[in-house]
Amino acid sequence: SAVISQKPSRDICQRGTSLTIQCQVDSQVTMMFWYRQQPGQSLTLIATANQGSEATYESGFVIDKFPISRPNLTFSTLTVSNMSPEDSSIYLCSVEDPSGTDEQYFGPGTRLTVT
């Protein structure tokens, strides 16, 4: 298994500003994932972050809006840039099981409200 922490747990931001969310894992993992979960909705994959390479973004998500860093095997950040109220959501990081199974573990999420 993996223990994942995220900072901040929640934030209220003004439109036009940016917020960087941090994700820390207690084990080294190759792949880290960033998801968005809008209120009452499912989980939508934003991008996959691999250490030493650029993140891979899913359709509908772009690097200019959601820049991602992955400086090492236990840490990643997601920035939500130039925010609008439509960005209000829960952002979750996730990792693959460090022991190599297909299982995914999720962080506690960051609840973002944009006013």
Next chain:
Amino acid sequence: GENVEQHPSTLSVQEGDSAVIKCTYSDSASNYFPWYKQELGKRPQLIIDIRSNVGEKKDQRIAVTLNKTAKHFSLHITETQPEDSAVYFCAGGSYIPTFGRGTSLIVHP
């Protein structure tokens, strides 16, 4: 890419009844099908998963069945309890799973 459909969106049962949530997938190459439980305000947690070389898997009161031919899989919860109330997500894929839209399960005492 993979498309996962999940039904029903809401399921209300009496304590002690069984609950069944069904999902279908589109990509015949998908080989991993996890189920997650998300309680209000909490993170999704894996409760059971099944791989394409298995037709059924059980863990106490929960079971998952997979029909590869029909491309559908189901979650079965028996003897439901109020603490089973949550949103359940199915997922499927061969690399990074795609999530279904979720089922809100309400178990009435």
